[in-house]
Structure formats: C-alpha cells, structure tokens
Amino acid sequence: xxxxxxxxxxxxxxxxxxxxxxxxxxxxxxxxxxxxxxxxxxxxxxxxxxxxxxxxxxxxxxxxxxxxxxxxxxxxxxxxxxxxxxxxxxxxxxxxxxxxxxxxxxxxxxxxxxxxxxxxxxxxxxxxxxxxxxxxxxxxxxxxxxxxxxxxxxxxxxxxxxxxxxxxxxxxxxxxxxxxxxxxxxxxxxxxxxxxxxxxxxxxxxxxxxxxxxxxxxxxxxxxxxxxxxxxxxxxxxxxxxxxxxxxxxxxxxxxxxxxxxxxxxxxxxxxxxxxxxxxxxxxxxxxxxxxxxxxxxxxxxxxxxxxxxxxxxxxxxxxxxxxxxxxxxxxxxxxxxxxxxxxx
Amino acid sequence: xxxxxxxxxxxxxxxxxxxxxxxxxxxxxxxxxxxxxxxxxxxxxxxxxxxxxxxxxxxxxxxxxxxxxxxxxxxxxxxxxxxxxxxxxxxxxxxxxxxxxxxxxxxxxxxxxxxxxxxxxxxxxxxxxxxxxxxxxxxxxxxxxxxxxxxxxxxxxxxxxxxxxxxxxxxxxxxxxxxxxxxxxxxxxxxxxxxxxxxxxxxxxxxxxxxxxxxxxxxxxxxxxxxxxxxxxxxxxxxxxxxxxxxxxxxxxxxxxxxxxxxxxxxxxxxxxxxxxxxxxxxxxxxxxxxxxxxxxxxxxxxxxxxxxxxxxxxxxxxxxxxxxxxxxxxxxxxxxxxxxxxxx
DNA sequence: ATTAGCACTCCAAAACAATGAGTGCTAATA
DNA sequence: TATTAGCACTCATTGTTTTGGAGTGCTAAT
Numbered sequence: 001x002x003x004x005x006x007x008x009x010x011x012x013x014x015x016x017x018x019x020x021x022x023x024x025x026x027x028x029x030x031x032x033x034x035x036x037x038x039x040x041x042x043x044x045x046x047x048x049x050x051x052x053x054x055x056x057x058x059x060x061x062x063x064x065x066x067x068x069x070x071x072x073x074x075x076x077x078x079x080x081x082x083x084x085x086x087x088x089x090x091x092x093x094x095x096x097x098x099x100x101x102x103x104x105x106x107x108x109x110x111x112x113x114x115x116x117x118x119x120x121x122x123x124x125x126x127x128x129x130x131x132x133x134x135x136x137x138x139x140x141x142x143x144x145x146x147x148x149x150x151x152x153x154x155x156x157x158x159x160x161x162x163x164x165x166x167x168x169x170x171x172x173x174x175x176x177x178x179x180x181x182x183x184x185x186x187x188x189x190x191x192x193x194x195x196x197x198x199x200x201x202x203x204x205x206x207x208x209x210x211x212x213x214x215x216x217x218x219x220x221x222x223x224x225x226x227x228x229x230x231x232x233x234x235x236x237x238x239x240x241x242x243x244x245x246x247x248x249x250x251x252x253x254x255x256x257x258x259x260x261x262x263x264x265x266x267x268x269x270x271x272x273x274x275x276x277x278x279x280x281x282x283x284x285x286x287x288x289x290x291x292x293x294x295x296x297x298x299x300x301x302x303x304x305x306x307x308x309x310x311x312x313x314x315x316x317x318x319x320x321x322x323x324x325x326x327x328x329x330x331x332x333x334x335x336x337x338x339x340x341x342x343x344x345x
Numbered sequence: 346x347x348x349x350x351x352x353x354x355x356x357x358x359x360x361x362x363x364x365x366x367x368x369x370x371x372x373x374x375x376x377x378x379x380x381x382x383x384x385x386x387x388x389x390x391x392x393x394x395x396x397x398x399x400x401x402x403x404x405x406x407x408x409x410x411x412x413x414x415x416x417x418x419x420x421x422x423x424x425x426x427x428x429x430x431x432x433x434x435x436x437x438x439x440x441x442x443x444x445x446x447x448x449x450x451x452x453x454x455x456x457x458x459x460x461x462x463x464x465x466x467x468x469x470x471x472x473x474x475x476x477x478x479x480x481x482x483x484x485x486x487x488x489x490x491x492x493x494x495x496x497x498x499x500x501x502x503x504x505x506x507x508x509x510x511x512x513x514x515x516x517x518x519x520x521x522x523x524x525x526x527x528x529x530x531x532x533x534x535x536x537x538x539x540x541x542x543x544x545x546x547x548x549x550x551x552x553x554x555x556x557x558x559x560x561x562x563x564x565x566x567x568x569x570x571x572x573x574x575x576x577x578x579x580x581x582x583x584x585x586x587x588x589x590x591x592x593x594x595x596x597x598x599x600x601x602x603x604x605x606x607x608x609x610x611x612x613x614x615x616x617x618x619x620x621x622x623x624x625x626x627x628x629x630x631x632x633x634x635x636x637x638x639x640x641x642x643x644x645x646x647x648x649x650x651x652x653x654x655x656x657x658x659x660x661x662x663x664x665x666x667x668x669x670x671x672x673x674x675x676x677x678x679x680x681x682x683x684x685x686x687x688x689x690x
Numbered sequence: 691a692t693t694a695g696c697a698c699t700c701c702a703a704a705a706c707a708a709t710g711a712g713t714g715c716t717a718a719t720a
Numbered sequence: 721t722a723t724t725a726g727c728a729c730t731c732a733t734t735g736t737t738t739t740g741g742a743g744t745g746c747t748a749a750t
Contacts (some may be wrong), residue, residue: 024743026742026744027743027744028742028743028744029743032722038692038693039692039693039694040693040743041692041693041694041695041745042691042692042693044743044744044745045692045745047744048744048745056742058744059698059701060699060700060701061698061700061743061744062698062699062701062742062743062744063699063701063741063742063743063744064743064744104401139486139494141484141496149484149496150669151486151494151496151506159506161496161504161506169713222725236604237601237605238598238601238602241594241595241597241598241601242598246594247593247594247595248592248593248594248595249591249592249593249594250585250586250592252586252594253583253586256582256583256586256601257583260582260583268717351706369711369712370711371711371712371727372712372713373711373712374711374712374733383723383724383726384723384724385724386714386724386725386726387722387723387724388721389714390714390722390723391714392713393713393714403712403713405730405731405732406712406713406714406730406731407711407713407729407730407732408711408730408731408732409711409712409713498719565692646725673698
C-alpha cells in the first residue's frame with residue numbers, strides 16, 4: 001500500500017487537529033473542518049490504511065484516531081511547515097537581548113523564562129560555556145608572609161581568586177617574575193594542553209621556585225572544571241499541568257521530578273547533541289528515559305557571544321506544536337548568535 | 346462552655362487521626378482507636394461542643410469532623426508534643442555536616458534536599474548571609490596603562506574582582522599607597538557605615554587621586570548588595586503531589602508556581618521572621634498569600650558558621666505533622682549552629 | 691473509485707439504587 | 721446530672737443500568 005498524496009493530507013489533518021484538541025479525530029470531523037472534497041466514508045477507508053501503515057492508532061474500536069509516534073515522526077520530518085511567529089513575539093525576544101545584563105548567565109536565565117512563556121512548555125536552558133576554556137591571564141600577589149593570592153582569568157571574563165599557602169616567603173618581585181613565566185607558558189592553553197611535557201618545561205624555567213607550580217595548576221584545573229560543569233536554568237515547569245495529558249498529579253510527578261533534579265539533566269539533554277545536528281527531536285518512546293516516554297523533547301544548540309554555546313530543551317506532550325516551537329527556537333537561536341556581550345573585562 | 350480536659354483529649358485525637366489519614370474523623374473511630382473510656386454518644390456530644398467552639402468543622406452534615414485552622418492553632422500552641430526523631434535521621438543530618446564542602450552554599454543546597462527528604466514536604470532554604478556584610482580587604486592592582494583591577498574581600502571568604510578603567514595611568518606604587526588609605530578607612534565597615542562624612546574624609550586623604558574612589562565605592566556597594574541578595578534553594582516540590590489534598594494538578598499548580606518563582610519567595614518567607622521569634626508557623630488562612638491559603642508554612646531561623654544566618658521554610662498541607670517537623674527543624678538548627686566552616690581563606 | 695446507508699461498538703454522562711459511615715436527638719439508666 | 725443505648729435521618733460514595741452519540745467497518749448502489 002502506498003502513502004499517496006491524499007493519505008498524507010488526511011494524516012496531516014489528523015495530527016494538526018489532535019495537536020489542537022487532544023481529542024481523537026474522527027472521519028466526520030475531518031470532513032467538516034478540513035475541506036477535502038471527499039466523503040467521510042472515503043476518509044474512513046483511508047484512515048484504515050493509515051492505521052495499517054502504523055501512522056495512527058485507535059484508542060478503542062469505536063473512537064477516532066490519534067497519531068502514533070511514527071506518525072508524528074513522519075510529520076516532523078516531512079510535513080511540518082514553518083510556524084508563523086508574530087511580530088510581538090519577535091519584539092519580546094529582541095528586547096531581551098537589548099537589556100543590559102551584568103553576566104551572560106543572567107541573560108540566559110531570563111531567556112529560559114521567556115521561552116517557557118512563549119512556548120507554554122517547560123524549558124531547560126544550559127549555561128553557555130566555551131568550547132574550550134583557556135587560561136587568559138594569571139597573577140600572583142603577595143598577601144602575607146606565607147600566603148600568595150592567585151588571580152586567574154579564564155576565557156574572557158571569569159576571574160577567580162585563590163589563596164595559596166607557601167612554606168617560604170616570596171617577595172612581590174619574585175612573584176612577578178614567576179607570573180611572567182607562568183603567563184608565557186600557560187597563556188591561551190586549554191586544560192588538555194597542559195601535559196607533562198609542558199609542566200616539566202615550566203618547572204625547569206621556574207628553577208628553585210618550582211614548588212609553587214603544583215598548587216597553581218591544581219587550582220586552575222579545579223577552576224576550569226568548575227566552569228565547564230554544566231548548569232541549567234529551568235522555567236515554566238507547571239505549564240505541563242495545563243495539558244490534559246498531565247492533569248492528574250501522578251502523571252506529572254515523574255516529569256517534574258526529572259526536570260527538577262539537575263543531576264539527571266545532563267544525561268537527558270546533553271547526549272542528544274553530540275553529533276553535528278543542531279536540533280534533535282525525540283518523540284514519545286524515542287526517549288531513553290522512561291519518565292518522559294509520554295513526552296516529546298526538542299533540544300537545540302545555541303551559540304552566543306562569539307564562542308560560547310549551550311542547549312535549549314523544551315519538553316511537552318507528544319502532541320506538542322512542533323512547527324511553532326521549532327520556528328520559535330530558530331528565531332531565538334538566530335538572535336542569540338547575533339548577540340555579543342559588550343563591556344567585557 | 347469550657348474547654349475541659351476531656352474535650353482537649355478528643356480534639357487531640359481528632360487532629361492526630363486526621364493528620365495521619367486525611368479522612369474526617371467520626372465518633373466511633375475515636376472510640377475504637379483511642380481508648381477514652383466513654384461511649385461514642387458522649388464523644389458526639391463533646392464534638393458538637395468543639396464545633397461550637399470553632400475548633401473543628403464538618404465538611405457536610407453526615408460526615409466526621411476535621412480540625413479548623415483555629416483547632417490546629419490551639420494544637421500547635423498548646424498540645425503538640427516533641428516528636429521523636431530516630432537515630433538514623435540524626436545520623437544522616439550529622440553526616441551531612443561532616444562532609445567537606447567548598448562553599449557554605451553547597452552545604453545548604455544539600456541540606457535543603459535532606460530536609461525535604463526527611464520531612465516529605467517541599468522545603469525552601471535561604472542562602473546564609475552575614476547580618477552585616479563588611480569590607481575585609483581591598484587591593485588595587487595595575488593591569489594596563491588605563492585599567493586597574495580591584496580585588497575586594499567581603500566578610501570572610503567572598504572574593505570579587507572588578508576592572509576599573511582610569512583616565513590616567515597609575516603606577517603600582519601609587520596604587521599601593523591608595524590601597525593603604527582605603528583599607529585603613531574602609532576595613533570592617535558595613536555598607537551603612539560608609540556615609541558622606543567618611544567619604545569626604547577619604548577623599549581628603551587621597552588628595553589628587555580621589556577620582557579613583559567613586560568607581561571603587563560603586564563596585565563595593567554593588568558587591569555587598571549582591572551578596573545580601575536573598576537566594577533560595579528549593580527541594581522536594583513534588584512531595585506535595587503525594588498528599589491527597591493536592592492530588593489534582595490544578596490544586597498544586599499555584600503552589601508549585603509560587604515556590605518555583607524565586608522572586609516571590611522573599612515576601613512569602615522573609616517577612617515572617619522580622620521579629621525576635623525563631624520559628625513562625627502559619628496555618629491555612631493565616632497565610633497572607635492566597636496561593637498557600639490551604640497550606641501551612643513553617644519558617645525557622647538558622648545560624649551557621651558563626652555569624653551567618655538564614656531561613657528554612659517548609660510548606661505542607663494544613664494537616665502537616667507539626668510535632669515531628671518542628672522537632673526535626675530544631676535538631677537541624679542545633680547541628681547547624683555547631684557547624685563552623687574550616688579552611689577559610 | 692466513491693459514497694450512502696446501516697448495523698454495530700463502546701465511551702461518557704446521566705439516572706438511579708444501595709451502602710454505610712456518620713450525625714443529632716430522645717429516653718432510659720447509673 | 722452525666723452518660724449512653726437506640727433510632728431516625730443525612731448524605732457522600734459506590735455500583736448498576738440506561739441512554740445518547742460519536743465513531744467505525746462493511747455492503748451495496750452509483
């Protein structure tokens with residue numbers, strides 16, 4: 001049996017209607033709402049075929065049809081058109097990027113709120129992070145007879161301080177000399193690039209002051225790991241309760257829990273985008289985690305402020321409004337990629 | 346009509362039973378479960394009296410009684426005994442404080458999780474903050490011809506860096522001199538203490554370098570405000586869905602929303618503890634926010650690491666287990682007050 | 691190939707009955 | 721006088737039955 005033009009049109013009508021109403025769609029509904037120029041009986045025949053093809057299912061023998069995961073998949077891959085985004089929405093997005101934030105993180109936090117507000121689905125946005133965090137600048141500062149303050153600038157504007165206790169006293173001049181050597185060797189390096197060879201080389205250069213290197217490297221390593229740690233901003237969780245599928249608390253509980261539990265989010269989201277794709281959609285059972293087997297998950301990559309990137313994920317019922325949501329995400333990521341944080345330190 | 350011994354005993358039985366079962370309590374239930382040595386008819390008479398006193402109510406004419414807010418209030422104020430905390434629980438709490446955390450905030454975050462786990466209620470813990478943040482140490486560091494790095498240590502271990510652009514070039518020697526003056530004048534000061542008098546005085550001392558003071562003060566002021574900003578860690582929100590009162594999603598939605606929305610939490614919680622009390626309990630309609638008019642809110646103050654304090658709030662249904670929860674909170678705040686963060690920088 | 695028509699299915703809502711937990715009141719009792 | 725046994729009554733809950741209607745599949749006519 002072939003999936004001809006007309007079957008596709010009917011499938012599309014069923015999915016669009018079901019996305020709107022959450023009610024199984026019957027043949028007469030299609031005749032009434034979508035002008036196809038054919039009778040309900042014909043549609044019934046076509047629907048039986050679509051069911052044989054596994055694209056729609058019947059909750060029970062005498063009800064209308066609802067799309068199967070495979071039906072949604074076909075819809076998403078081949079049918080769904082670009083949703084329209086109204087001007088007011090675009091306005092709201094642009095306004096967000098015009099506001100002044102003292103950190104990118106705060107911008108992202110607000111963005112997460114805006115996305116959940118616009119989509120009406122729970123939204124998770126991961127903190128933007130550089131592809132590779134590099135050491136930009138190191139400064140050692142004499143504080144006390146036995147303590148030295150290490151100032152590290154990582155990437156562009158993340159500045160961290162740490163106190164190092166030393167066994168011996170160091171003058172500021174000596175520290176400046178050491179600082180010079182360290183900066184020369186470590187500048188623009190990523191964590192991976194600091195290998196044994198490099199360390200040996202630096203130690204050699206430092207001569208009798210090599211003892212300072214170990215605590216410095218340990219601190220830097222911790223800092224970079226901390227920065228590269230994924231972090232998430234979630235918004236609009238309770239939106240999910242508005243969809244009849246999740247009206248009953250027990251249905252929503254697992255979902256809310258999993259979104260709330262930051263430690264699970266990396267596996268949930270991060271893995272989706274290892275590859276080269278910019279957007280990944282998981283529909284229903286395509287999801288690995290059983291807690292969201294009744295949901296669809298859209299995850300897309302964003303890039304902001306030059307080299308920083310992160311992920312935006314949206315969780316909704318299977319019958320989520322894929323086209324509008326995808327268009328919205330596209331608009332947002334486009335605006336984000338234009339955004340450059342000014343006033344960097 | 347007087348509230349004699351026996352009436353109180355019956356009230357207590359009703360409340361205890363209702364807390365356990367969430368079902369209206371009838372006279373025969375009391376006879377069966379709580380040995381009072383009187384018949385159900387007598388209890389019925391007493392119950393009618395308790396209802397006249399406004400301590401219990403009947404959901405409908407032929408059902409058992411449930412406690413009114415006033416009933417709970419009397420119970421909490423006068424009847425509820427110290428709940429028992431089992432050893433395992435105390436063990437878990439102590440273990441938490443034994444773990445090593447690189448920041449107090451992380452400890453509090455875990456604590457919030459533990460409290461919600463132990464109480465089975467949603468829990469909000471506010472970030473610990475000093476009563477008065479004071480400036481501990483300032484350092485100016487020449488970075489570039491027209492930029493100076495300001496390092497500020499506030500309280501004990503919060504270190505911040507900010508870059509200041511200057512119109513003129515300053516040598517490190519000059520900066521050290523300025524640093525000396527600033528530290529001398531600002532050391533141990535709270536934000537309130539930096540008044541116009543002090544500023545004039547410092548400007549006078551700085552002489553021709555007074556231009557540097559304005560950006561420094563602005564940065565410090567921002568930093569302290571940022572630190573004193575309340576921040577909250579919430580846990581176990583979905584616990585609320587396990588209570589039959591909130592089984593239906595729409596009942597839980599407002600509550601979850603309000604807990605999720607960090608911007609509302611200050612008004613919700615903070616205001617409760619302006620005064621001298623260490624614990625405040627709001628039962629049902631005693632709450633000002635209509636979203637939690639069907640909940641009880643317990644808020645208590647904690648002190649940790651010497652001079653830092655914050656709040657722990659627990660939200661549950663009216664019929665929450667007051668005695669156990671209060672005892673648990675007491676145990677926790679006691680353990681917290683013993684806790685001192687070692688290895689401060 | 692399409693469709694009108696019909697018998698059939700089955701969910702959802704409405705109507706109804708039965709159950710039982712609970713009450714208040716009264717009259718008997720200690 | 722306080723307590724209690726007993727009884728009539730109330731009403732939420734639960735289960736059963738009925739009904740309506742939306743929907744289907746199939747067949748025969750177009």
